[in-house]
Each structure stands twice: as structure tokens, then as C-alpha cells.
Amino acid sequence: MTELPASTMKKLGLVIDLDTCVGCHACVTSCKGWNTENYGAALSDKDAYGADPVGSFLNRIHSFEIQPETGPAQTVHFPKSCLHCEDAPCVTVCPTGASYKRVEDGIVLVNETDCIGCGLCAWACPYGAREMDPVEQVMKKCTLCVDRIYNENLPEEDRQPACVRTCPAGARHFGDLGDPDSDVSRLVAERGGFDLMPEQGTKPVNKYLPPRPKDEQIDVLAPFLEPVAATPSGFLGWLDKALEKL
Amino acid sequence: MTFQQPKIDTSPKVSDEIRKTTCYMCACRCGINVHLKKDTAGEMQVAYIEGNRDHPVNKGVLCAKGSAGIMQHLSPARLRAPMKRTGPRGSGEFEEISWDEAYDIAVKWLKPIRDTAPEKLAFFTGRDQSQSFTSWWAQAFGTPNYAAHGGFCSVNMAAAGIYTMGGAFWEFGQPDWDRTKLFMLFGVAEDHDSNPIKMGLGKLKKRGAKVIGVNPIRSGYNAIADEWVGITPGTDGLFILSLVHCLMKAGKVDLPYLAQFTNAPVLVNEDPDSAEFGLLLTTEDGKHMVIDRATGKPAAFDAPGVRPDLAGTLRKAGVTHRSVFQHMAEKYLDDAYAPETVAAQIGLPANRINRIAADLARVAFDEAIEIDQPWTDFRGTRHEKMIGRPVSFHAMRGISAHSNGFQTCRALHILQILLGSVETPGGMRFKPPYPKPATAHPKPHCKVSPGKPLDGPHLGFTHGPDDLCLTADGKPARIDKAFTWENPMSSHGMMHMVISNAHAGDPYKIDTLFMYMANMAWNSSMNTSGVMKMLSDKDETGEYVIPHIIYSDAYSSEMVAFADLILPDTTYLERHDCISLLDRPICEADAAADAIRWPVVEPDRNVKGFQSALIDLGARLGLPGFVTETGAQKFKDYADYIINHERRPGVGPLAGWRVGVAEGQSTLQHGRGGPNPAQLDEYIKNGGFWVGHIPDEALYYKPWNMAYQDWAVKIGLFDKPAPYIFSLWCEPLRRFQLAAEGHGTRQPPDHLRERIKATLDPLPIWYPPLEDGHVDPVEYPIHALTQRPMAMYHSWGSQNAWLRQIHGRNPLYVPTKLWQQHNFVEGDWARVTSVHGEITVPVAHMAALNEDTIWTWNAIGKRKGAWALENDAPETTKGFLLNHLIHELLPARGDGLRWSNSDPITGQAAWFDLRVKIEKVRSPGHSYPDIPAQTSPVGHGPARVSQKVGK
Amino acid sequence: MHPAASIITFTTLSGLGFGLLVFLGLGFPPVEGLNAFIFFAVAFALAVGGLISSTFHLGHPERALKAFTQWRTSWLSREGWAAVITLSVMGLFAGLIVLFDLRIAPLGWLGALACLATVYITSMIYGSIRSVPRWAHWSTSAMFLAYALSGGALLSGQVPAAIILLALTGIGQFVAWQAGDARFAASGSTAETATGLGHIGKVRLFEAPHSGGNYLTKEMVFVIGRKHATKLRAIALLLAFAAPIVILLLPFYHMLAALAVLSHLCGVLITRWLFFAEAEHTVSLYYGRSAAA
Numbered sequence A: 001m002t003e004l005p006a007s008t009m010k011k012l013g014l015v016i017d018l019d020t021c022v023g024c025h026a027c028v029t030s031c032k033g034w035n036t037e038n039y040g041a042a043l044s045d046k047d048a049y050g051a052d053p054v055g056s057f058l059n060r061i062h063s064f065e066i067q068p069e070t071g072p073a074q075t076v077h078f079p080k081s082c083l084h085c086e087d088a089p090c091v092t093v094c095p096t097g098a099s100y101k102r103v104e105d106g107i108v109l110v111n112e113t114d115c116i117g118c119g120l121c122a123w124a125c126p127y128g129a130r131e132m133d134p135v136e137q138v139m140k141k142c143t144l145c146v147d148r149i150y151n152e153n154l155p156e157e158d159r160q161p162a163c164v165r166t167c168p169a170g171a172r173h174f175g176d177l178g179d180p181d182s183d184v185s186r187l188v189a190e191r192g193g194f195d196l197m198p199e200q201g202t203k204p205v206n207k208y209l210p211p212r213p214k215d216e217q218i219d220v221l222a223p224f225l226e227p228v229a230a231t232p233s234g235f236l237g238w239l240d241k242a243l244e245k246l
Numbered sequence B: 001m002t003f004q005q006p007k008i009d010t011s012p013k014v015s016d017e018i019r020k021t022t023c024y025m026c027a028c029r030c031g032i033n034v035h036l037k038k039d040t041a042g043e044m045q046v047a048y049i050e051g052n053r054d055h056p057v058n059k060g061v062l063c064a065k066g067s068a069g070i071m072q073h074l075s076p077a078r079l080r081a082p083m084k085r086t087g088p089r090g091s092g093e094f095e096e097i098s099w100d101e102a103y104d105i106a107v108k109w110l111k112p113i114r115d116t117a118p119e120k121l122a123f124f125t126g127r128d129q130s131q132s133f134t135s136w137w138a139q140a141f142g143t144p145n146y147a148a149h150g151g152f153c154s155v156n157m158a159a160a161g162i163y164t165m166g167g168a169f170w171e172f173g174q175p176d177w178d179r180t181k182l183f184m185l186f187g188v189a190e191d192h193d194s195n196p197i198k199m200g201l202g203k204l205k206k207r208g209a210k211v212i213g214v215n216p217i218r219s220g221y222n223a224i225a226d227e228w229v230g231i232t233p234g235t236d237g238l239f240i241l242s243l244v245h246c247l248m249k250a251g252k253v254d255l256p257y258l259a260q261f262t263n264a265p266v267l268v269n270e271d272p273d274s275a276e277f278g279l280l281l282t283t284e285d286g287k288h289m290v291i292d293r294a295t296g297k298p299a300a301f302d303a304p305g306v307r308p309d310l311a312g313t314l315r316k317a318g319v320t321h322r323s324v325f326q327h328m329a330e331k332y333l334d335d336a337y338a339p340e341t342v343a344a345q346i347g348l349p350a351n352r353i354n355r356i357a358a359d360l361a362r363v364a365f366d367e368a369i370e371i372d373q374p375w376t377d378f379r380g381t382r383h384e385k386m387i388g389r390p391v392s393f394h395a396m397r398g399i400s401a402h403s404n405g406f407q408t409c410r411a412l413h414i415l416q417i418l419l420g421s422v423e424t425p426g427g428m429r430f431k432p433p434y435p436k437p438a439t440a441h442p443k444p445h446c447k448v449s450p451g452k453p454l455d456g457p458h459l460g461f462t463h464g465p466d467d468l469c470l471t472a473d474g475k476p477a478r479i480d481k482a483f484t485w486e487n488p489m490s491s492h493g494m495m496h497m498v499i500s501n502a503h504a505g506d507p508y509k510i511d512t513l514f515m516y517m518a519n520m521a522w523n524s525s526m527n528t529s530g531v532m533k534m535l536s537d538k539d540e541t542g543e544y545v546i547p548h549i550i551y552s553d554a555y556s557s558e559m560v561a562f563a564d565l566i567l568p569d570t571t572y573l574e575r576h577d578c579i580s581l582l583d584r585p586i587c588e589a590d591a592a593a594d595a596i597r598w599p600v601v602e603p604d605r606n607v608k609g610f611q612s613a614l615i616d617l618g619a620r621l622g623l624p625g626f627v628t629e630t631g632a633q634k635f636k637d638y639a640d641y642i643i644n645h646e647r648r649p650g651v652g653p654l655a656g657w658r659v660g661v662a663e664g665q666s667t668l669q670h671g672r673g674g675p676n677p678a679q680l681d682e683y684i685k686n687g688g689f690w691v692g693h694i695p696d697e698a699l700y701y702k703p704w705n706m707a708y709q710d711w712a713v714k715i716g717l718f719d720k721p722a723p724y725i726f727s728l729w730c731e732p733l734r735r736f737q738l739a740a741e742g743h744g745t746r747q748p749p750d751h752l753r754e755r756i757k758a759t760l761d762p763l764p765i766w767y768p769p770l771e772d773g774h775v776d777p778v779e780y781p782i783h784a785l786t787q788r789p790m791a792m793y794h795s796w797g798s799q800n801a802w803l804r805q806i807h808g809r810n811p812l813y814v815p816t817k818l819w820q821q822h823n824f825v826e827g828d829w830a831r832v833t834s835v836h837g838e839i840t841v842p843v844a845h846m847a848a849l850n851e852d853t854i855w856t857w858n859a860i861g862k863r864k865g866a867w868a869l870e871n872d873a874p875e876t877t878k879g880f881l882l883n884h885l886i887h888e889l890l891p892a893r894g895d896g897l898r899w900s901n902s903d904p905i906t907g908q909a910a911w912f913d914l915r916v917k918i919e920k921v922r923s924p925g926h927s928y929p930d931i932p933a934q935t936s937p938v939g940h941g942p943a944r945v946s947q948k949v950g951k
Numbered sequence C: 001m002h003p004a005a006s007i008i009t010f011t012t013l014s015g016l017g018f019g020l021l022v023f024l025g026l027g028f029p030p031v032e033g034l035n036a037f038i039f040f041a042v043a044f045a046l047a048v049g050g051l052i053s054s055t056f057h058l059g060h061p062e063r064a065l066k067a068f069t070q071w072r073t074s075w076l077s078r079e080g081w082a083a084v085i086t087l088s089v090m091g092l093f094a095g096l097i098v099l100f101d102l103r104i105a106p107l108g109w110l111g112a113l114a115c116l117a118t119v120y121i122t123s124m125i126y127g128s129i130r131s132v133p134r135w136a137h138w139s140t141s142a143m144f145l146a147y148a149l150s151g152g153a154l155l156s157g158q159v160p161a162a163i164i165l166l167a168l169t170g171i172g173q174f175v176a177w178q179a180g181d182a183r184f185a186a187s188g189s190t191a192e193t194a195t196g197l198g199h200i201g202k203v204r205l206f207e208a209p210h211s212g213g214n215y216l217t218k219e220m221v222f223v224i225g226r227k228h229a230t231k232l233r234a235i236a237l238l239l240a241f242a243a244p245i246v247i248l249l250l251p252f253y254h255m256l257a258a259l260a261v262l263s264h265l266c267g268v269l270i271t272r273w274l275f276f277a278e279a280e281h282t283v284s285l286y287y288g289r290s291a292a293a
């Protein structure tokens, strides 16, 4: 149903820590691994071993460079998948009802059997979070691993998205952003989590934690070490005294 | 109206069975859960791979490669059967043959060599995870020519660590991630400890601990560092010694630690007339001598209750002998190491060096931590607490892959030790079987007797000229010239020299080159085009200069094309392996651990685990250990070997679930014990690994902690407690220097004397990378580096349909200064020239980069026809290797000799010494050199991949 | 945005078709008999042909009927309904004229209105995409309607109306391009807001997530050179508007009418190509759209 629910019972989503992501792409392939075998059609790859391979991925890592006014340029690795927006334009544009936002948890999904592959939802998403599968020709997007997070065939601790479970650096967090007391909401509050392109009016559920300030004191003349001696002989004098004290 | 939405199954069945084994997409060896599903034909197929939460290495996480393992396992480049070459070398034309025929050919070549001149076999294995087995095979064969890849990889790191402190970062050490407050990372892009480092950094980030990244390039781990030090390549040693200078000058060193646990208080022989000038004084019973501060008298360093005096001196026969520490003060307080002196060369402002030194001192001493855990040291002294200096360091190839790398690595360890942060809480910790000093390792062996095994293990640690591998006439005994005057402490061998030496017949000709798991015709060689030529060169008689090449690979790599006989390996999910305490286990600082791989699926091709093939071959050659008294094959296969082989009585490849006897009953026990026929089943039941935790009182101070020593003996790491002190003063280096100064009977050739005197200093020094002295730095002003991409493993990654989309080509990254200077725009190409060769490649801009450095991702470029890729794959048309610019020999200088492009101490390949110049060129549309295609013996991959086993 | 042939054809042809139907519905010219048949046939061929062409764009055209379900929110779904309703109304209107020579004028007016509504709805498929700032503006609908009307006038041979409408549309297009050029910048979305990292400094893509292309880069990060675009704009204005107007002003324009239509068609195809090719999607901010471009 392409009407958005007026509100959802939960706002499940991801919190991604840009201070911690090392850009390893682990979440990319674990996502592909889980989702190719599970929800919907396989995530396929065209020209897989050829000149122009194109596969569908639900999560990709961009790397940006930022040049501050002073100090060296910084590199930030930037994972991006569907943000499960509250005002998801990708849902309302869908002519078939294949795209929908779940009432119970706010997850935005594509019901692939209804999808005509028109691509309009991908156009409507400002973030590039939807990709047409090159072989199946249905729209693919992050499912928030809806078939993991409630899955009773998985041990309790594994009921979290594949990308979160695998992230070696612990840069990805999953939880209910609608609950101000959840771990993820606290993290967002503590670390100043932010929305991507708030001006697009999509109200993303996923939040990003900013990189901590870097290279802070490079040019500041911090207090240096007080020399005990400038010469080796002076040093030995100090050493003798120091050893006496031990 | 109620909101309508589809009903979906949120609890689908995940798989039919989970089999737990060990990942092999890199050397990190994480535990994996392989989910299998029955396909439509009822066969179990790999459906999904995730990390094993219980596993000591990865605790559930997996990296990009590990999660893409399924595509590696299903790669179209998998070899299908043994093959015999039909076309010329390098062509890739082969004929599939049976295993029997393959063995017959191998035996036909190897048997005569073994009976007459076993050294004519050169058996070199790449990133081999079964070295204790492959070296044992080579030893039984009797050739001295065996090593794995360490020599071109990171031997500087390994050897410097072991010679200095009995353990290295390289696989055998890790920062105390849970406690460290300031972490400094030198020259690491990825490392072997891929997941643990990421997990560790994650822990630091969570606690808000500070990370300083020292690296010319700010990507990956360095991107998240709180502070980036974009150092000039090759100058870390100078930077570190300048930090040492600042700390010593300020008295910010851990005196009690140095006095108790290092050779800082040991006295140095300062008698210039002595043949032992510069060696350490010893007591009558051969122990290193210190002055006891309690008595003022000389004493053995480990005498019970002794309080070694850092300021100790001894006057003997009119000569004053001072402690190592005084020598250090003299050396490092010199203004040569003052920040102001070194700043320009390092490329940092002097005040920044001062400030980092102050940071280190503050955290180490003002933010020290204490754990209420009593422990007793080897002198019998009981300590009530464990004192931690929560500063830690980690480093890898960025400092080790330079020709000054050994001394730089040593300098870093000295810095750590001065701060008292090795094996203390918050510092750097060893993983079993380390700590283990260099003296506890074997020495290298090279004595060949036709038809007989070698006289001992090939690789080891030299402690002076007597340990070198030289023949009676002083020539190198080994084909790679390891353990010779050129590189006297080349503990891991020098695999990168094998092909060029064999081709040159220097020091002698060989008959068969047998390699395993090393893409020597491509990314693991320097001078790649030259190596391809050497492998396919013929002599006057029309025969190949290297007569026979046997190679084992699992995939259709570039190296495959150059072999005469291919022994196809299985994929990692199809075979037995053991990740053994005898070798490179999976231990953590808190625990000893080992692991297995086992066939979670059976191969669907006529392939065989390489180790099993070696067992078959060993038996057919009648090698001792591989046949029974009656001459029958002793081990059925590698699994049989893993279970039944004993290296020493009670110590086998795997430590878990061995058979012991308690109260007359046989029981299962860990560590020592007899073979257990069900051992592998126990491992499988336990998730593929075994962990033995270190007792709490033994968790830190391991080299000196008797509780640790006793525990290590109990589980079989060594046979009796062997505490030792750290070697700030590294005597073996001094012994080689003494020889160069004319002492002793074994003398270096004259042309090497000066170099040995200059570089083998017993205290860490810095000298410019050797290439700087052989190449005009004005003409070639730019440093050129490579980095490991986290999502790729060397050349194997490109056959993986998922991973190759991430890194299908590798631009040359150019810093802003050079970008502007050359008027580059996006899409431009450049010609990059070194004194040795040139390449033409696409460029891209990177701002967070040292201004005199360019770099690219390692091993993305591919030869056409390899890896079952289409010939127009971007890896072959746009990708490239920097290796074409790097030669295994340095250009000739005044003396007309060509030195190996290696560290003069260990022989570590100096990949990162490379200097180049760069110019903009019109896009040729294709990277150069453009090596002609090889024929693919396995065809090309399918156009489409839709990986799904389930419905 | 990737200028897909099927969509360019769809919007161009159906625009012309519905434009022509507007005039026919209003009774310009007041066709009958065979003449009516030919006019309506042309109009329906254009409108239906365009619609059919649009299904080539679908991954699963066999499920196209499902697209009728979401008219409450989706302009694409509404477009389906509008087209069907409009074509039915106009079909009835045309059928009565052709078969029974019966002209129910109010039905024609209703049909004309429906045609305009359909064109408007089509335009809103694009105009509602906020992530493409160049499109997300009332002028998108205005221009779609203007194109439909001027094309309709031309096809229906309403010379004075055509001349005026073509001139106005041409001027409108020129202005729309100028205004559109500034709209991405005005939207406020930048690499800095896209990443939320602007507080640190200027943001630049260092490495794309994958070294090759992907669906997004192929579909939404289409790049044309600015010089190239300017040239195409000039050609489009010439073909779509200037040439037809000149022809219509010639005394013997009857003989050249087909040429005028052809010229207009080519011109419109180019403007539509530009409509997509020049439309920048916010996703390009994640793929290295530099601030200058």
C-alpha cells in the first residue's frame, strides 16, 4: 500500500557511527550474502566476470574527503542504505502498492511480486537507497533484515540485521529510534546524531553519528616535556637520584 | 480503515545445517558458521556464511572477504583437475591429467634429485598456513631451499620483535584493546589481524580513547584516527628515535621496568682491544652481568633478589664498562635526534614531535593503571599489583617494508619498552606461543646429504657469523642466499630472490622449482615482467633455464600459466587444515587457541587438498616420516597426519582433546597428550577450534611471570620455564659488526664490511632507505606506495563476483600538490617512471595524503586470461601493478655490484623504498605494460550470477 | 537522469497525441467522416503509442495492470487511470463522429479537459520528484501542457493558434531552462547536507562505493557536458519552435505542413532528451557531483 501509515508503532532503524567506520565493506557483502539467499529474489550480478559488472547491493560504502579550513584533509567512510524514512517519497510514488511502510515497525519494504519495475521509487528516493535488480528487474532495497530481526529460527542475539552483526568495528547499531530510552536513541542524543538531507523532508529514521573532532591540537603549543637534563652527563646525575628514590 | 499491508514470513527457516569451520579468505583465520541448504537435487550447498560468535579471533564478526566467501568457493576460476603443460610456459595451455600421472611426473623429477643433490629442489610456499607441515616435508626431502613468504612480507617486524622482546606484532602480539588509552598505529592499512584490529579500534572508539595514525596516507584505520601524522615514507625510525630523545631527556622512562625486565642494566664490554668489544659482559656461569644496586657488586641478571642498577659501571683491567642504559643515554640524547634536527626530514613540525612525546608520557605515567593481581617474577620477587602504562603501539609493513625496517621496528619496540608498556596492562601483549626469545628458536640448518633429510629446520634465528648458512668455501648454501653476509638475520628466508637467483644460476642451478600458493609470476614478485621472462627463458640448448616447475594453486592464477605441472587444491570449505600451535595459531593474548578446517562440503572436481597431495608424494618418494618401516604410506591424508603426527612426544599439530592418563584411565586433556583418533570430531563439535585460557595471575608480564611460564610448559608450548629479559642491546647484530671489523674466523666479503658496520648497530639507528642512495632523489622525488584494500585479498579477490565490483580497477592516487603541479583533471592518465621501469596508469586526486607520495591499491591489476575473467575486464585494461617499477636488485653504484633491494639485516623486500617521477600523458585508454593474454584453462565466468540455494 | 528512449518517446508522443485530442475535442478543426477518422487515428496512435512505449521501460510489463491500484498517492497510477478514462471519453466522442456522424460537443469538451488533465498528471510524475529539483516546480507541468497545446495546435492545423502557442512555448522553454539551471543549487541539497559533514569543511567524493557503475549511477547520475547542452538547447528551440513558425508564416505552408510537424517532433524529442539528461538527482551528491557542475 503506497499510503504511508499515519504513524508506526516502532521506528526501527540503524545508527551509523562515522567516527568508527573504517570503510571495510564488511556490511556490504554480508548484506548481499544474507539478502541474496533470503528475502525476495536473489541479488544478482550482470556481467559478473566481465568488463562492466553491475550487481544489486542494498548497502554501499562511499568515501569522502573533507577539507577543513585549517589542518589536513580528513577522510570519512560513509555507509549508506535505506533510511526507512517516516515520510518516504519512494512509497507514495509507487503505482502498484509494491512499496510500503510497515505499521508495526516502520520498515519500508518492496513486495516484489507486485513490483512492475518502473523505477519511479528509486527516482523518488533522494538518497539512492533503491536499486533495480539487473536480472530480476524488480526493485531492491534494504529490508532492515526483516527476516532476521524477528526470526525465531535464529538465536535471540542474532536477531539483528546482518550488517550490524558483522560490522567488525561496531560502527553500526540497530534499534527502535521511536523509543527515546532505547540504546540507539541515547547514542543519538549523546553523540549528536543527525539526518541526511533534512531539507528533503523525508524524515529519515536512520541516524548518523558525526566524526569526533580531529587533529585538534596540531598547531597549538601544548606544554612540552620538562627536560631533566640536556646532556648525557646531566642525565646520569638525574638517573642516580631517580634510582635512589625507587 | 485499517492499514493494509502484505503479510510476510518474518521467521523463515535459515538453513538445514550449520557447519563451523575457519575462514581462509586471508590469514586472520576467523571462525565461520557455514549455513547449508539442500538444493533441489537434495545436495547440501553452501547458502550463507557468517561469523562464529564463540570464536576467539572474530567473536562473530566477519570482514568483507569473509562474508563473500561463498563467491570464492563458487569461483569460476577454480581448477578442476591436475594439469600438464602443453603450450609454452606462460601460455596457459594445459591438458588435464589424473592424479596418478601427476604424481608419476613429480616423482620422475624429484626422486633423482633427492638421491644426488637435494638442494636442486627449491620448495617455497606462499602465505602457507601449514608451514610446520610443509617445512617438515622439505626437511625430510633434504633440501635446504625452503621458506614461506615471510621474507618479502614482514620479516623485519617479526625478527625485530623477536630479537628485541621475544615476540612481534606480526600475528603474535596485540594491543591491550580493553585498557589502552592512547594507541599509535604505524604504517598499517589492514594487517593479518584484520578483524581483531577493527574490533579493537571499535573498542577504543567506544571508550573515547585516542588513536594516532602515522601513515603517509589517510584512509581506513588512519581515517578514523583522532590525529593523523602524514609522515614522509621511510623516516619513521627517525621520528621514533626523536620521541625517544624527548622522553629520555625528560626522564619519562619506566626505570623500575627497565631495570628488572630488560638488558638496560647489563654491562657492555667497552674494551676496544677485546674480541668481545661491544658484547655484553657475562658472569662466570655465562649469565648477563649487572651491578646489583643493593650490594654495588656484579651479579647475574636473574640472581634471586638482585636489584639491577641502570647506572651500573664496572672497572676492569683499566677499562670502564657501562650499562646498556648509559649507552642509550649517550646515543639518544644527542642533538642528532632532537625534534628540531629531524623535523624537516620527517616532514613534521618539531613542536608536533614534542607534543606527541608529551602525550605519550602523560598517558603512560600520569594515567597509569593498576590491577589488583599479585604475581611472582622469575627472581622470586612477588609483586602485589600489575602496573599498566596504557599506551600501546601497533605497526606493520609501513615501517617494515623498507630497507631500514628492521632498525625502525626495533626503535619502536625500544620506545614501547622505555615506556614500560610491553606485557603490562594497557600496553602491548603477546599471544601464545609467544613470548619466546630469539634464543629459544632453532638456528637455521642447511647441511645437505643426498638421500637423507636436512640436518634440522631450515629457518631460524642467527646469533652470529657461526650461524650463517654458508658452504665450506663461504658461498651461500641456500638458493635465496638467506642467512648470508648480505642479509645475515633473514629469519624467514628470501622467497623474492628465488626465481632471479635460480635463473642466474647464482649461487647454483636448480632443477625443480616447487611452489605453493604464491602468485610469483604476478603480484608477489618485484619486477613482474622480468620474473615472467625468467620463468620462461630457455638456455642455449633450448631447455628452460629453470628446468621444472611444479605449482599448487586452487584457482587459475597468473602463476599457473608458468608451471609445467599443476596440483589443484580444493577451496577452503572442502579440505582439512590445522591452524596449529606449532605454526601460526589463532591465539589471543588471554588464551592459547588452535583450529581446524574440515570439508563442510565435498569437492565436485578432481582436486585434492595440497597437504594431502604432499603426503601422497612424500610416500611415493619414500621420505622418512611419510612411510612406515615396510615402506607403505604412513598417513592416509592430511587429516590422518593432523591426528597422529607427534612433533615431540605428547605434542602434535593440535592441542585440544589429546589422550592422557589419569588414575590409570585414559582421559581427554588439552595441551600435551597422545593422539586421539576422534580429535577432529571433538574440534567439529566445539565449533572448529580449541581455546585454553591463561590463568589470571599469568595474563601479563608473561616473559617474567612464573605462573605464565609454568602454564606454558603444562600445555606444551615449551618444555621447561624459560624466562628472559628484553634485548634493548641486540648482541647478534654486534657480533656481525665485530666480524666486519675484522674479528673472528668467518669474515664477510670486503664489499659488505662498511655496510654491515653501518647498519647492524646493536642499538636502533636510522639510516635513509637504501634506494635513496642508489637512485637520484632529485630526478625521482616522489615516494610510491601500495596499500591492501580491506575488501580484497591480493590477487584472489578479483575472481569474486561481489568483491571485484568494489575494487575492479585501481587508480593512482596523487596528492594535491602534485595534482596541481601537473594540471591533472579527473580521468587523466600519467606515466610513472622509476629507475627500473615505467607504467602508464589512470590517476585520481587525494587530499589526505603526504604531499610527496603517490599510491595505489595493491594487486588489483590482472593479466588477461587469468582468474576466469573476460579479457576486457577492467582489472586488465585499467588496473595495474606497481611491481613493474620495483626491482629485486638495486641499481649498480660505484662498486658495480647490484645489492638486493632488501633490508641489509633481514633481507625483507623493500617494497616501499620505491622512488618515482610522474608526468601527465594523453590517455592511452589502456594501462601499460599490457602483458599479452594467457589462455584460461578453466574458461571464463558466466555472464550472470544469481546466487540462491533456497527456493 | 538517464534519458531512456522509451520514456522520451512516451512523453513526446502522448503529449502530442493528447494535445491534438484537445483541439479535436473542442472542435478545431470540426472534422467529420474520413477526415475525422484520420485525425482521430493520428491522435490515438500518438497517445496510445506513447503509452505502450512507456511499458518498455518496465521490468515487468506483464504486471502493468497492478499500476492502476494506487491512484490515491501515485501520479503514475493516476496517469494510468487518466489515460484510460480520457481515451475512453475521446474514443466515444470520436466513434460517434466517425461511425454515426454524431458530434456531442459537451462530450468533446469534457474529453479535451480530460486530455489536459492527463498531460498534467503525466507531468506530475516528474514534477513531484523532489529529489530532482529541476523538475520539482510548477513550470514542469506548465511546459508539459504548453508543449501538448502547441503541438496539438500544429497538428490540428490551427495556424494562428499554433504560431502563438509555439512562440509562447518556445519562450517559456527558454525561461524554464534558465530558471531550471539554478534550481539544484537553490534546493539547498549539497554534498555537505547529503553527508552531514559540512561542519568540518568542504566535502568531496574520494572513492565511489564500487569502482564500476551501478543502477544508480547509470539511471540517475547521467552527466552531459555544459557546452553540449547549450548547443542542443539551441537546436531544439530552432527545430521545435522557430522552424515550424517560419514555415507556418510562409504563404504556401500547406505543402510544408508535414515538414513543420516533423521539425517540431524532432525538436520536442531533443527537449525531452534534455529534460532527462539535464535533470540532476540528489543522489549524484553521493557520487561526486562537484559544486561547480
Ligand SMILES: Nc1nc2c(c(=O)[nH]1)N[C@H]1C(S)=C(S)[C@@H](COP(=O)(O)OP(=O)(O)OC[C@H]3O[C@@H](n4cnc5c(=O)[nH]c(N)nc54)[C@H](O)[C@@H]3O)O[C@H]1N2
Binding pocket: B026, B027, B127, B153, B154, B186, B187, B188, B189, B190, B191, B192, B193, B194, B214, B215, B216, B217, B231, B232, B233, B234, B235, B236, B395, B396, B397, B398, B399, B402, B785, B786, B787, B788, B789, B790, B791, B792, B793, B794, B912
Ligand atoms: N584485506 C586484506 N588483508 C590483508 C591482505 C590483503 O591483501 N587484503 N594481505 C595480508 C598480508 S600478506 C599482509 S603482509 C598484511 C599487510 O598489512 P599492512 O601492513 O597493513 O600492509 P599494507 O597494506 O602494505 O600497508 C602498509 C601501510 O603502510 C603505509 N606506509 C608505507 N610506507 C610507510 C612509511 O614509511 N611509514 C609509515 N608510517 N607508513 C607507511 C602505507 O600507506 C599503508 O597504509 O595484510 C594482510 N591482510
Ligand SMILES: Nc1nc2c(c(=O)[nH]1)N[C@H]1C(S)=C(S)[C@@H](COP(=O)(O)OP(=O)(O)OC[C@H]3O[C@@H](n4cnc5c(=O)[nH]c(N)nc54)[C@H](O)[C@@H]3O)O[C@H]1N2
Binding pocket: B126, B127, B149, B152, B153, B154, B516, B517, B518, B519, B520, B523, B524, B525, B552, B553, B554, B555, B556, B557, B558, B559, B569, B570, B571, B572, B610, B786, B793, B794, B795, B796, B858, B859, B882, B883, B911
Ligand atoms: N607492490 C607490492 N607488491 C607486493 C606487496 C606490496 O605491499 N606491494 N606485498 C607483498 C606481500 S607482503 C605478499 S604476502 C605478497 C602476496 O602475494 P601472493 O602470495 O602472490 O598472494 P596472492 O595473490 O594471494 O597469491 C597467492 C596464490 O595462492 C592461490 N590460492 C588461494 N587460495 C588457495 C588455496 O586454497 N590453495 C592453494 N594451493 N592456492 C591458493 C591464489 O590463487 C594465488 O594464486 O605480495 C607481495 N607483493
Ligand code: SF4
Binding pocket: A020, A021, A022, A023, A024, A025, A026, A027, A028, A061, A077, A079, A166, A167, A168, A169, A170, A171, A172
Ligand atoms: S562493516 Fe562497519 S566499519 Fe565496515 S564499512 Fe560497514 S559500517 Fe563501516
Ligand code: SF4
Binding pocket: A081, A082, A083, A084, A085, A088, A089, A090, A091, A108, A124, A125, A126, A127, A128, A129, A130, A141, A202
Ligand atoms: S531512504 Fe529512500 S528508499 Fe529508503 S525510505 Fe527513504 S526515500 Fe525510501
Ligand code: SF4
Binding pocket: A093, A094, A095, A096, A097, A098, A099, A110, A114, A115, A116, A117, A118, A119, A120, A121, A122, A138, A139
Ligand atoms: S519499481 Fe516497483 S516498487 Fe518501485 S515504484 Fe515501481 S512498482 Fe513500485
Ligand code: SF4
Binding pocket: A030, A031, A032, A034, A035, A058, A059, A081, A082, A141, A142, A143, A144, A145, A161, A162, A163, A164
Ligand atoms: S539492515 Fe539488512 S538489508 Fe539493510 S543494509 Fe543491513 S544487512 Fe542490508
Ligand code: SF4
Binding pocket: B023, B024, B025, B026, B027, B028, B029, B030, B058, B061, B062, B063, B064, B065, B066, B067, B194, B195
Ligand atoms: S579477516 Fe576476513 S578474510 Fe580474513 S579470515 Fe577473517 S573473515 Fe576471513
Ligand SMILES: [Mo]
Binding pocket: B149, B152, B153, B154
Ligand atoms: Mo604479506
